[in-house]
Amino acid sequence: MIDQTSLGHKFLFQEFGVSPKIGWQIDPFGHSATQAALLSAEAGFVGLFFGRIDFQDLAIRVNESKAEFVWRASPSLGPSAQVFTGLTGSYQGNYGPPSGFNWDIFSSDEPIQDNPALENYNVKSRIDDFVTQALWQAEHTRGENIMMTMGSDFQYQAANNWFSNLDKLIHYVNLDGRINAFYSTPETYVAAKAGSENVSWPLKTDDFFPYADGPHQFWTGYFISRPNLKAGFRPNSHFYNSVIIKLHQITYTYQLYKLIKLETSVIYNCLFVVVSICIFYSTRTLPGHGARCQWLLSGQASKNTLIQRTNNMAKDNKPTTTQPINSNVVSGVFGCLWSCCFWWFGYFGCLLWLFLVCFAALSGGQADQLFEWPVCKPRAGAFGRGHGLNSATAATTTITTLATIATTATA
Structure with missing residues (x-):
């Protein structure tokens, strides 16, 4: 794993002149302490995002506003190997957009229709739904910024559907005025959360094993711990x-x-x-x-x-x-x-x-x-x-x- 990470970073630097600063993982089933220490902080990452943690752990973290935290996984390396970590998927236990806002080819979620002449005009209902979910997530997140991930597994096969609806969503949400929505990146988000806001973050010092996404539904055996x-x-x-x-x-x-x-x-x-x-x-x-x-x-x-x-x-x-x-x-x-x-x-x-x-x-x-x-x-x-x-x-x-x-x- 270390060799593969090093090889990927070397390729990106040689070919594009960039060094990754964010770990972005949508579907690993459980995270070891090694993931935070060697493969994140020691690899030069300033942030790590993923969706899957144990359903009971998730419920506690959401209720106590601990879905974003500092992960210090190595007792020997201490603060030098810690990384800012957050959960994706609007705290639904996985990755993906807020409920009802998936516009890929196999999704049946309602698109945003902003033509008042059509009977399926739905701007107000769609914006109210999105703002409600954003405010709920903000109530369970420390600081003034939240991240709502759009897209999912094998998504953007219909990229035009995605971005046409996202453009409408951002436009009408900002006209509504209750929240401010814009396109961003994980690196920009981490800079806003960890660098600018005066917030104390929870500290995690162990791993995320065993992982279960429901009662008696365990996924285990990944990576090198245990x-x-x-x-x-x-x-x-x-x-x-x-x-x-x-x-x-x-x-x-x-x-x-x-x-x-x-x-x-x-x-x-x-x-x-x-x-x-x-x-x-x-x-x-x-x-x-x-x-x-x-x-x-x-x-x-x-x-x-x-x-x-x-x-x-x-x-x-x-x-x-x-x-x-x-x-x-x-x-x-x-x-x-x-x-x-x-x-x-x-x-x-x-x-x-x-x-x-x-x-x-x-x-x-x-x-x-x-x-x-x-x-x-x-x-x-x-x-x-x-x-x-x-x-x-x-x-x-x-x-x-x-x-x-x-x-x-x-x-």
């Missing part, structure tokens, strides 16, 4: 998807178990181990998925129509050799996966454990015997940290039900 967070998400997500693929493979094997003459408990044990791994990772990495997996293994599974239907299928077609899973086995599996595989051995240990279970089952032995190792004795709450099931709630769903659900989903 490395531990991203280091956990990437391999866990990969492993989770790998387990899902393996589940489909085992489901196919289950469908053919009569042809290959395998004892049904072999398929059930293998499937249960893979499901256990899936549940472990989902409860730790993918919010929502883990809750559903835990619910599937709990006694409340019958409340779901699909699961209840597959439970009935399992009762009708269950082989006589199948036994309900014992709660100690459930706790043993989770405790062993926690203690042996993930906590001690990592991914290689997990694969080794899965191999041992499958090997013992395919060789004619009882895979459940592996769960009786002393090291695999279940801890309190199965995981010991509140993740997963405890032995009291995990005893009601059989391996047959799990296999039937997987088969039904595949079909």
